[in-house]
Amino acid sequence: MPKNDHYAIVVGISTYPDPSLKDLQGPVSDARAFCQWLRDPTGGDLDAQNIKCLLTTDFHPPDPTGPQDAHPIPNEIDALFEQFVSQGLQGRIGERLYIFVAGHGFSDTQNVENNSLYAANARGSFPYNTAITHYASWFYRCAVFDEIVLIMDCCRTRNPMHSVNLPPLPISQGSARASRVRKFYAFATGWGQETREKKFDDGTWSGIFTTALLKALKNTKPDSQGQVTGLGIKNYVHNVFKSVAGNIPVEPPDIQVDSSRDIIFRKTVNAAIHSVEIFLQTHTGQETLVFYDGSGEELLQAQATSPSLKFNFETGFYKVVVADTDRSELFEVPADAKVTV
């Protein structure tokens, strides 16, 4: 059964006609990929009706002739939040709100907590933008949801010529329940830093951070209680981030988790399984492969019936040994899909 009290706002802006902001390739596909994870019964498991998604491609093609007919503009982004704000004034709406945005962004020069998404019609002299964190902060303060998951795959550079456009939210004294609201805030990079996208081997462009995050959401191994927590997601992202980035220089993401009030993303008895292909440098057919897990515990033995064999493993570190030889190899799952021993 989908989680009817989970909601999501997803924005992906790829087209920025003003020359001061280059077009991006990844945000729309990243937003779609995140929506897909949200709908996936093994992922976010949201009712499709609870997902509000706004993409550049909702308005284009044809491509805009200039910033004057580029979308979405700030009002269109604000409209996604408006219903939750109006309802939120009356009280709690649901258990969890996901906010995912991808596009060009920047940070307030003075306030590290104010991060904004440039709207498609942003220009150097008129930097139209929406302070996404301000919405998240309002929902948090008013305890509109029990849990807030904020994901921003945007730059957080500081531009003194651009001011963060704080949305016109109603003044509220906040809720006494605010202290109990759980939050998971994930920024693609640290304050003042840039984030990057790249073309992956399958030919698709994607944000490096979103790619690492989606991997984490799908593959993070559950803890001893079978829970995939925000901390687990954070550890996984930091672990794979550089391998996802490849040769592109990146600053580490900034993922804020309250370990005492962590969010549980998934409950499962089974961890995600990944296929690993083992190649034998020399093969006689007599070799026995012995696998050990990260604690040094022997996992399994297998006869090497061919020079290339496939095995399934959970996320972690492993060692494979060719018995009675000095041949062995350490490998990481899922980073190393092919291992030669």
Added chain:
Amino acid sequence: MPKSRYKNTIELTVQAADRGTEIFVVDSGLRRIASDVGALKQAVSPGIYKIRFRSGQSQIDKLIEVKPDVDSMKVEGPSVQFSSAAPIEQTSTNREYHKNAACELSLSPARERPGRGSGLFVFVRDLLPNAVSEPWEGLSIHQIDGKFVAKLSDGVCNAKKQYGGLNLEVDPGIYRIRVDTGQIGTFEMFAVTAAGWQTQYFAMTDDFPAAEAQVRRASLRSSTIMMAPQGTGYNPLSEYNRLAEIFRIALQSGRNVLTANEMIKLLKEKCENPMLLIFGAHLLVRLRPINHPLLNEVIRNLEQRFAFHPDVKSLLLRPGAGTPAPDLAFPEPPMLRSSWDLIVRGSRRRMQLVPPGSVADSVADGLLTTTPWLLHRLDDTDQDHPRAASLSEVRQSLEKLVEMGEGKTTPKTRDGTLGDIEQLNPLEQKLLNATVLRPTFFREAGKKDAKSGLSPSVSQVLREIDAPYYAIARSVVSLVKKLGIDFEK
């Protein structure tokens, strides 16, 4: 991570190739179990671990197996190749032809001698072999009062190898490194030269998006400054230069890569690298608690080399350092943003720290919030600065501006007359943001009246603006004028 079946622990020692390389140890459950800088010791259970070595923006991961039948294990890390504007050995942006040219040119006789006593070597390069623009384009050097000294194009320029280098002999002092990007504007940072030392400035070119086309110019933001005794030239193999680069990048990205013990070691080694010590001292200021005796020792060490260096003197203004000498003043800006922040903080208590009308006072108008260098944008209009208001006048004006933010008055900028906002310099813009444009009132389709509750006090506003007092005072006057407000009415 599955629990280890072994009861014993093994002492794991990890040694990085560079002293400023961060080391992280991650277990099979992907949990970070230890971290340190340069070297690390940690008792671990037998098993498989990932060791991550990070320098600058680059990192290398290495899987290791800690076997149960040993008492200890040592791991040596590889040299992490990070990006640097200087062609340093073992960096990802080193090119042999740039490195050789920089070494040669920095030792060649000064092409121009606008002064005596100190050296200034400027080297700009482009990693793209067929870049459309030339790396030396738009870069010039000026005295602190703005007087032209030289253009990079006056030096040795090699279009094929994409570099430009200029060696100058100058009077000891502070110089402006200026880059004119044309339509985007003209930007500057500052470089200090000292008697008997050669200041070595390195930059790489980068694309700047402009309204009509990309502009490719030297990037001040990612540039670097080194210093070497005159006559020794640029040393791309120097361990200290490499470490200084790691420290500079750490200042930029906000990472802690220096411990007090490491600084003590550097002092004991009689490290002759002023920039390494300056970057290091500014990293130490960020650590809590601040090690004042150690910082005082670093300052004494640096003061032996420099008669006056704003990036050294600014350290006297760090929190908890006590009252600085009454004659301490900063008429000239520092090189580092972190120095500027300390000076601004100090100017809250003593306004004369940044004298009105001084160069330091004037750069506050066009300051960019970049790190680690203090960058500013030159004002096109070369306008006359308005008089600086008195403290009480400033307070009154700020109070009025905050009242406007509360909706008690409607400034014309809110009516969509945004043309005025475009004419504001960054400091005026910041003042406007911190006062009038604060969303402190209820704006839900006129359902309720404007209501305050979150308005900032004048002190808060002053704290938030990263400019010295006199610059704020002057900008309040000019902002009020540009907004067309007459508070008397």
